[in-house]
Amino acid sequence: MFYLRPGQINEEPQTVSGDAPATDWPARYQQLAQSAQAAVLRHFYAQGLPPADTPIAEVPLVAIDFETTGLDPEQGDIVSIGVVPMQLQRIYNRDSRHWIVRPRSRLGEESVVIHGITHSDIEESPDLARYLQPLLEQLAGRVVVAHYRFMERNFLNQALLRRLGEGIQFPVIDTMELEAAANRLTLWQRLCGRRRVSLRLADCRRRYHLPFYHPHHAHTDALACAELLQAQVAAHYSPQTPVGRLWC
Amino acid sequence: MQAEQIEILEFLRQHQPFSLLPDDVLQQVAQSVDVAYYKAGSQILELGAEINDWFILRSGAVEVYRRNGELYNRLTAGGFFGEFGLLRNRRVRFPVTALEDSLTYLVPAELFAQLFEEYEDFADQVEVEDRTRLRQAVARREDANELMTARIETLVSRDPVLLPYTASARMAAQCMTEENVSALLVVDETRAAEDALVGIVTDRDITDRLVAAGLPFETPVTEVMSSQLTWVAHNQLVFEAMLRMLRDNVHHLPVLRKGIPLGVITLPDIVQYESQNSLFVVRSIFSAQTVEELTALVPHVRSSFRRMIAEDANSRMIGSSMAVIGRSFKQRLLELAEEKLGPPPVPYCFLALGSMAREEQLIVTDQDNAIILDNRFNAEQHDDYFLQLATFVADGLAACGYQYCNGGIMATNKTWRQPLKVWEQYFTDWIEKPTPEFLLNSSIFFDLEGVWGETRWADMLNKLIRSKAQHNSRFLACMARCALQRTPPLGFFKSFVMEVNGNHTQSINMKRRGTAPLADLIRVHALSVGSSSRNSFERLQDIIDAKILSPGSGPDLRDALELIAMVRIRHQALDLDAGIEPDNNIEPENLSDFERKNLRDAFLIVANAQKYLKYRYQPGRTV
Numbered sequence: 001m002f003y004l005r006p007g008q009i010n011e012e013p014q015t016v017s018g019d020a021p022a023t024d025w026p027a028r029y030q031q032l033a034q035s036a037q038a039a040v041l042r043h044f045y046a047q048g049l050p051p052a053d054t055p056i057a058e059v060p061l062v063a064i065d066f067e068t069t070g071l072d073p074e075q076g077d078i079v080s081i082g083v084v085p086m087q088l089q090r091i092y093n094r095d096s097r098h099w100i101v102r103p104r105s106r107l108g109e110e111s112v113v114i115h116g117i118t119h120s121d122i123e124e125s126p127d128l129a130r131y132l133q134p135l136l137e138q139l140a141g142r143v144v145v146a147h148y149r150f151m152e153r154n155f156l157n158q159a160l161l162r163r164l165g166e167g168i169q170f171p172v173i174d175t176m177e178l179e180a181a182a183n184r185l186t187l188w189q190r191l192c193g194r195r196r197v198s199l200r201l202a203d204c205r206r207r208y209h210l211p212f213y214h215p216h217h218a219h220t221d222a223l224a225c226a227e228l229l230q231a232q233v234a235a236h237y238s239p240q241t242p243v244g245r246l247w248c
Numbered sequence: 249m250q251a252e253q254i255e256i257l258e259f260l261r262q263h264q265p266f267s268l269l270p271d272d273v274l275q276q277v278a279q280s281v282d283v284a285y286y287k288a289g290s291q292i293l294e295l296g297a298e299i300n301d302w303f304i305l306r307s308g309a310v311e312v313y314r315r316n317g318e319l320y321n322r323l324t325a326g327g328f329f330g331e332f333g334l335l336r337n338r339r340v341r342f343p344v345t346a347l348e349d350s351l352t353y354l355v356p357a358e359l360f361a362q363l364f365e366e367y368e369d370f371a372d373q374v375e376v377e378d379r380t381r382l383r384q385a386v387a388r389r390e391d392a393n394e395l396m397t398a399r400i401e402t403l404v405s406r407d408p409v410l411l412p413y414t415a416s417a418r419m420a421a422q423c424m425t426e427e428n429v430s431a432l433l434v435v436d437e438t439r440a441a442e443d444a445l446v447g448i449v450t451d452r453d454i455t456d457r458l459v460a461a462g463l464p465f466e467t468p469v470t471e472v473m474s475s476q477l478t479w480v481a482h483n484q485l486v487f488e489a490m491l492r493m494l495r496d497n498v499h500h501l502p503v504l505r506k507g508i509p510l511g512v513i514t515l516p517d518i519v520q521y522e523s524q525n526s527l528f529v530v531r532s533i534f535s536a537q538t539v540e541e542l543t544a545l546v547p548h549v550r551s552s553f554r555r556m557i558a559e560d561a562n563s564r565m566i567g568s569s570m571a572v573i574g575r576s577f578k579q580r581l582l583e584l585a586e587e588k589l590g591p592p593p594v595p596y597c598f599l600a601l602g603s604m605a606r607e608e609q610l611i612v613t614d615q616d617n618a619i620i621l622d623n624r625f626n627a628e629q630h631d632d633y634f635l636q637l638a639t640f641v642a643d644g645l646a647a648c649g650y651q652y653c654n655g656g657i658m659a660t661n662k663t664w665r666q667p668l669k670v671w672e673q674y675f676t677d678w679i680e681k682p683t684p685e686f687l688l689n690s691s692i693f694f695d696l697e698g699v700w701g702e703t704r705w706a707d708m709l710n711k712l713i714r715s716k717a718q719h720n721s722r723f724l725a726c727m728a729r730c731a732l733q734r735t736p737p738l739g740f741f742k743s744f745v746m747e748v749n750g751n752h753t754q755s756i757n758m759k760r761r762g763t764a765p766l767a768d769l770i771r772v773h774a775l776s777v778g779s780s781s782r783n784s785f786e787r788l789q790d791i792i793d794a795k796i797l798s799p800g801s802g803p804d805l806r807d808a809l810e811l812i813a814m815v816r817i818r819h820q821a822l823d824l825d826a827g828i829e830p831d832n833n834i835e836p837e838n839l840s841d842f843e844r845k846n847l848r849d850a851f852l853i854v855a856n857a858q859k860y861l862k863y864r865y866q867p868g869r870t871v
Contacts, residue, residue: 090354091283098252209349210285211307211325213255220255227285227351234287 025049025171025247038164040133047141049171052244056233057088059243061173062142063226065218066155067115069103073154077103077162078128079117082218083138084226086145088239091226097138098219101128104162115216129163139170143247147201147225149174171247175228178246179204182236204228208235253278256353259306263326264841265373266304269363277363281353286310286346293344299333301354308350309741312342319748321848322347322741326841331374334360373845400489401482403518404503404511408433413446417458417472418465420449431500433509434473442507447473450500477502482510489513533576539584542577543647549573550824553611557821563813564785567608574604574613574650575699581644582700585637592637593630594622598700601657602692606767607783608813611820612830615642615650616657616692618664620705625667634665655689668705672712679716682726691730694771695782710780718778721867727775728865731768732858736761739848740836748855758816759832765854766809769861773797776865784809796864805857808850815843 026049033045050059063084070076084096102122112118128135146152149172157167176199183197197203201224202215208231213224233241257278260266266274282301286292292310293299305327312321312329320342323329332341334357364371411420411432420432434447449469457472458465478496480489482505489501493515503510529548536542552573556566582598601616603609619634638659646652659665666674678686678693694713698706717723737745737756744752756762770784770791779790785806792802816832823830839847 089284093253093256093283094280094356208285209308210351211259217254219252223255223283227283230285231287231349234285234290 024052026051028169032169037166040136041160041164041166041168044136044140044168049141049143050243052247053242055240056237056243056246057239059087060142061086061088061145061226061229062139063091063145063222063229064139064152065146065221065225066152067111067117067216067218068151068155069105069107069111073151073158075105076155077105078155078159079103079107079111079115079122080218081128081131081135082220082222083135084219084222085138085142086226086229088230088233091223091230093223093226096219096223097134099131099135100125101131102126115218127163128159132160132163143173143243144170145173145175145225145229147174147204147221147228148176149248173229173243173246174248175201175204175225175232177248178229178232178236179207182232201225201228205231208232253281256281259353260304265328265370268369268373269367273363273367277355277359280359281355284352284354286350286352288346288348288350290346291343292346292350292352293330293333293340293342295340295343297340299330299338299340300357301330302328302334302357302360303330303344304328304353304355306351306353308346308348310350311345311347313345314342319738321739322746324741328374331360331364335364399482400480400484400486400503400513401505401510403486403489403513404482405517406511408502408509408511410435410509411449411469412437413468413470415469416465417449417454417463417467417469420469420472421451421454421465424451424454429512430514431512433502433512434469435509445477445502445504445507445509446470447475448477448500448502448512449473452499474498479504480513481505486518489518493518529573530576533573533580536580539581539644539647542580542644546649549649550611554821554824557817563810563817564607564783566817567603567606567610567813568783570609570611570613571604571607574609575600577645577648577650578617578641578699581641582637584644585640588640589633589636592701593633594625595702596621596634597698597702597705598641598659599706600697600699602695603767604699605692605695605697605782608763608767610817611649611824612832613650614653615645616653617641617659618657618693619659619666620671620698620702620709621665621667622702623667623669631662631665635660635662638665657690657692668708671705671709675709675712676716679713679720679723682723684726684729687726687730688733691727691768691771694727694775695767697782713775714778714780717775721865724772724776725865725867727772728769728861731765731772732862734760734765734768735858736765736851736854739851740839740844743835743837745836755833755835757832758812758819758834762812762851762854763809763816765858766805766812769854769857770805770809772861772865797860801853801857801860804853808853811846811850812854815839815847 029045029049033042036042036045063086065082066078067080068076068078078101080098080100082096082098085092100117100121102125104127107119107122144152153170153172157169161167179199185194185196197207201221202212205212205224205228208228210224210227210231213220215221215224233239237246257275260274260278266277269277281304286308292303295315305323305325307325309322309324310327310329311319312323314320329342329344330340333339338357364374409423409427409429409432411423411434413434413436423432424430431448431450433445434449435444436446437444447470449472453472453474457463458467463472478492478498479502480492482503493499493501499515501513503513529545529552532545532548533542536545553566553570556569578598578600586592597620599618599620601618603613604616619638621630621634642652642658642660652658657664675693678690696706696709698704735748738748739746741752744754745756746752767784770787773791773796774781774787777791777794777796779787781787781790788802788806788809791797797805815834819834819838820830822838836844
């Protein structure tokens with residue numbers, strides 16, 4: 001997870017390019033399975049998705065996090081990927097994956113300081129193209145869970161555009177969005193000068209008494225995000241909540 | 249690529265019993281855990297449900313229950329649960345509920361079984377039969393005991409002063425003066441180090457063999473030194489060095505490590521070392537001429553107490569040494585009192601009650617005492633003397649650190665300053681017409697010892713108690729009921745003491761909640777089997793011999809008593825080290841993980857023993 005500075009986080013994230021409005025995702029996957037050019041993508045979409053009215057407890061999920069060379073998906077690229085398969089009841093951490101890849105854009109000093117992945121680390125690493133197949137296999141048939149969906153969605157989309165000539169679309173359960181919704185202030189509270197709560201991953205976790213994990217490691221952040229979703233659903237929703245209410 | 253589980257690995261490294269595993273195994277464990285979050289109030293494990301993971305609590309708190317719904321334990325970060333079910337039939341035996349929002353790490357059953365099989369330390373800590381863990385904890389310390397008794401090298405305070413064998417006697421004398429030592433080791437530097445020592449020369453040798461013999465100062469040192477060397481190895485025991493000095497009549501002993509001189513110890517070194525032990529304190533008590541001189545010995549008592557702990561003495565050694573010291577204070581104070589007040593008008597016996605009589609005294613203790621007077625005692629004529637005597641002793645004891653008894657069980661109280669016939673009537677009434685109200689605060693009368701004067705009267709009372717109490721089920725039931733008034737806590741939770749009803753308290757009084765309930769329940773059993781012992785360990789042996797306990801529970805009680813007593817003792821010593829007045833209260837945050845776990849086991853044994861006591865001495869049940 002590449003942390004935004006507080007000013008860059010809006011309480012209600014606005015729509016960014018590539019962030020499709022909530023829709024009938026299973027239908028769109030069916031359609032994309034026909035229209036996608038790359039075989040790996042056709043296969044990905046063909047795994048389908050559970051219908052929007054499926055209780056969240058029955059939906060296969062996967063938490064993901066990327067470390068990147070910068071904040072702008074057009075300019076930057078992915079440096080490392082953490083993938084943690086899960087369900088509402090249990091995080092299959094023993095099946096989680098962590099890959100370091102060589103980005104196609106320059107690794108800025110500023111980002112090295114944040115995620116600690118250095119130039120020599122990426123020198124020895126392959127291009128993302130090498131892990132595309134195992135990555136998409138991990139995501140196929142599962143609903144992605146991420147903290148601040150624009151990062152994961154746009155960076156993966158751009159990464160694929162560069163490498164396959166076509167992008168990727170997928171629904172995301174955004175734990176930052178869920179947290180914003182759970183803490184949305186009423187007009188009255190805003191008039192009273194109540195401050196908005198911090199939506200940073202570590203701050204969100206603290207509200208559910210989850211332990212502190214050191215940030216900026218793709219796998220740890222993905223795991224942290226997976227735990228956060230379990231806590232949020234336990235606190236604000238129910239195992240019966242339809243997945244369609246949570247994804248976007 | 250498998251993800252490296254940084255956070256999980258770090259957590260496991262920091263907590264026992266996981267930290268007992270080799271690091272590569274720990275990495276494997278970290279790679280294998282799954283994760284699950286439970287909101288406060290939700291059920292984690294349901295009784296009888298299938299279980300396939302061992303649960304490690306990463307954060308939050310959970311409650312573990314017994315089958316009957318009774319709270320069994322409360323765990324916090326670093327705790328673990330599920331092992332009972334995993335090691336049996338993979339069904340949950342102890343249901344678990346999240347008390348706070350909790351994050352758990354789940355270790356696969358197969359991996360847990362493998363760790364449990366292969367790593368003994370780890371298995372000991374996770375042991376499903378709690379008692380085994382306690383037994384091992386006590387046993388391990390007893391092993392250490394023999395190894396830890398003081399070694400000679402602890403007395404060596406400086407390197408030896410060496411002198412070449414070619415030197416003259418004058419040079420030897422000059423060297424002793426310069427170095428301020430009374431002995432030099434004479435060495436032949438041309439030889440190998442482990443073979444270089446050729447003799448020892450002391451200041452006595454210079455006086456006796458040189459000056460008194462009229463030899464010139466330039467005589468070679470080899471002619472006045474002792475070359476028949478008496479020496480000790482660095483790892484021999486201090487008392488062996490003392491024996492060697494006495495047997496060979498020498499005052500200096502070279503200490504060698506593999507033939508190489510490490511230092512020289514002298515008789516004063518040993519005497520000084522000895523001087524801190526209890527025998528020295530006892531000797532000093534009897535040579536004290538005033539109460540002030542006695543009071544001045546209090547620091548010595550305390551350092552003797554600390555030293556015994558440092559040498560890993562067990563609770564029995566410490567308890568009886570402190571009792572000997574306490575008894576000596578009483579005896580010397582009585583001597584001083586009689587010097588001041590004149591000889592007693594009628595014979596009397598001064599009694600010690602409670603922990604001193606049981607030889608389980610520590611440094612924080614009440615002075616529980618009483619006086620038996622001769623039957624010819626006439627209150628009008630004699631009582632003034634005995635009140636003064638009792639007051640002198642009580643004040644003296646208070647000055648020496650033995651607090652006045654809150655319950656007024658002191659010879660200054662007229663009720664406890666009575667002729668023998670009255671005492672006999674007291675005990676007859678207490679045993680034949682027992683009232684819980686009285687017995688509740690008076691059980692210490694049944695631990696009774698004569699320390700001064702006509703001590704045979706104390707023996708007579710003890711005999712009376714034995715003959716009357718053993719078959720009196722009503723009395724035993726009454727004593728048992730009183731023994732159940734003080735209960736152990738369930739264990740510890742964060743910085744609190746956890747009570748059986750789930751309540752929390754800030755600290756635990758290890759006497760009131762630990763050693764006292766044990767001494768109480770052991771006393772009831774001891775009375776019922778007619779034991780003539782007073783020490784709880786000895787009583788317990790009599791009880792075991794009488795076969796009234798289920799097999800194994802006697803040794804369990806002994807281990808529990810030893811452990812609780814040692815925790816209490818060690819914490820008093822820590823207080824002394826920290827320069828604060830020691831007491832019986834322990835704050836849970838000052839307990840090590842090891843102590844917490846073992847204390848919990850010990851409390852459980854006490855609680856079970858109390859249940860048995862209640863059952864065995866039901867009123868009307870013939871025992």
